[in-house]
């Protein structure tokens with residue numbers, strides 16, 4: 017059975033859920049950088065929600081930001097300048113991730129002084145004990161700031177509940193990712209990305225129900241084709257960021273694509289790709305995007321010991337971002353995936369004016385070239401302002417692979 | 419016979435006598451870099467890196483950002499940036515990075531034959547996040563390993579866990595350098611280097627502060643050129659000689675009532691890196707109209723003394739607290755202070771498309787600085803190395819509009 021779920025329905029559902037939750041008195045804490053400590057926000061009784069870009073944000077940033085701020089931050093700033101984003105009780109900006117977000121956070125505070133904004137600073141260096149300690153202290157500071165701003169103290173009980181919920185959603189998403197690699201036809205990529213969107217928008221029990229429902233039907237179907245242990249093996253290999261023990265996959269599907277990049281919304285991307293003539297979602301074997309794979313494959317938080325240190329360890333345990341040190345590790349992992357999953361086309365997505373993406377892209381393209389895997393670069397913005405040209409680029413790319 | 423006396427017209431700006439010494443010491447710096455590279459003993463460092471540590475370990479140093487300034491001044495920016503673009507690096511990225519990547523790829527077509535090949539790349543992200551990615555790219559091209567000293571940006575006072583984190587980073591740095599270059603760090607040598615660095619920074623600070631005088635003894639281009647040794651030779655013994663000489667010249671100008679420009683009418687603040695490819699034309703053009711820049715935010719970034727019982731703790735404070743590593747408020751405060759302390763009439767903010775860390779936020783700070791100081795300012799947009807991103811006519815128009823306010 018092929019499972020379909022309309023992206024717009026999921027987005028609508030989650031937006032609706034957010035509205036209802038807000039009306040019911042729930043406080044929503046917005047965040048932008050993907051590796052957000054969801055469980056800590058939830059331990060304070062807040063609902064963390066990704067501040068999503070809007071394809072129709074238009075302008076509004078011009079008197080505050082230059083055009084060379086990245087298109088994601090410009091889009092979000094424009095939404096706020098036009099009076100949107102009202103469901104958020106506060107917004108968290110990351111520090112030390114990229115120069116755009118660093119500065120935009122500061123500009124935001126000046127332009128919207130009544131907004132409750134927070135800064136959570138991440139270590140940029142390769143994860144080590146000192147970076148875990150640093151991030152743990154940042155999380156502790158963040159927790160104190162939330163408490164003082166919202167008068168909602170950290171609750172151990174809520175934290176445990178949050179860890180259980182988030183872990184279950186993540187593990188299910190991981191399974192679905194692994195299952196799709198084994199059999200991409202089982203679950204449309206757009207459905208998987210919709211589930212992730214739901215999770216990013218509001219990590220609630222109803223999102224978990226959605227994910228579990230799709231997981232169970234997908235796994236049932238999969239079991240008719242392959243051994244379930246294979247899914248776990250692959251899931252664990254992804255979590256370890258090491259595919260050495262995984263056997264090479266067959267090449268029964270002629271075009272096997274990998275999507276890579278940073279802070280690109282997977283649902284927006286899949287909606288766009290679906291609209292390209294001759295493109296089929298089965299071609300996408302995997303993504304390594306920040307709001308996709310990297311969101312799903314964040315390790316679960318241990319409940320033994322200090323919650324802040326354990327959260328820091330989990331956050332730093334996910335696959336590195338282009339904003340962090342560790343390019344050579346990311347390139348190594350990419351090469352393993354390209355070769356073990358028999359990928360024969362790489363789509364490198366770059367948020368326009370995003371320094372981290374634009375610096376990383378040539379290294380990724382060279383890595384693919386080393387393995388004779390053709391690649392295409394896709395400079396993309398939330399408004400898809402260059403849609404026609406991008407469509408043409410993907411079409412031409414597909415033709416070269418056929 | 420009628421005697422014709424050719425009277426040489428005095429220029430609107432005055433050249434520094436210390437320039438000759440500057441050239442000599444920068445030549446020495448280049449030669450030392452070359453030799454160090456040949457001996458397998460060269461590290462490239464970012465401008466905000468605690469260079470005193472590798473210098474104390476007797477490791478040779480080269481500064482790619484400074485090389486970027488050379489590329490810019492020799493108007494080679496578009497060509498070298500173009501090489502990097504050919505490798506896939508977007509035109510939207512920092513042009514210091516692009517020109518550096520371009521010159522690594524094509525040293526034969528680069529000024530001075532490119533920077534000497536490094537054996538290690540030392541990046542400190544206290545100035546921006548770009549430096550790490552830039553050095554990662556150079557690492558892919560040269561094979562030299564990268565060390566990142568991670569100095570997370572500050573908001574106000576530096577918390578204890580930030581200090582500890584950066585402090586541990588310094589220990590890792592020493593281990594890294596010992597491993598790559600096989601040289602230990604001796605306490606005495608570190609003290610000696612710290613002293614040289616502190617003396618040089620002290621002299622440089624005096625030169626900067628002397629510009630409070632009217633007329634100002636130094637203009638923007640003067641400071642951008644004479645800052646080269648403080649950027650690249652902090653911690654060496656011979657850098658002091660240059661700043662002793664520069665300070666003497668500055669003092670002499672002040673006591674003789676001689677300014678950097680012939681006729682000082684308007685005193686402005688400059689914010690950001692200069693457009694290197696037109697630095698003289700731009701500032702000297704304004705000098706002809708009586709505009710001098712007694713202060714700028716960029717050359718004031720190298721301050722602070724490495725001293726006290728624990729030099730590494732001092733290094734942590736100084737290098738975490740650099741201008742670009744602090745928040746927008748600190749930048750606005752700094753601009754307001756400079757405007758007040760140097761008695762400035764207005765300011766020009768150069769919005770450098772290459773440099774998001776320095777430039778994003780300028781639109782807001784312009785408004786706030788004017789609100790607090792009452793002086794007008796203007797934002798002009800362009801680039802420091804890539805002249806393709808510099809629209810001279812548009813910039814001229816904006817500057818004219820500012821100057822009209824003083825008429």
Ligand code: SF4
Pocket residue numbers: 086087088089113114115116117278279339367369370371372373
């Ligand atoms: S898209 Fe890139 S530049 Fe923009 S916030 Fe994300 S990492 Fe930063």
Ligand code: SF4
Pocket residue numbers: 483512513514515545546547548549772773774775776
């Ligand atoms: S981005 Fe800015 S601070 Fe960073 S290296 Fe380039 S010019 Fe310097």
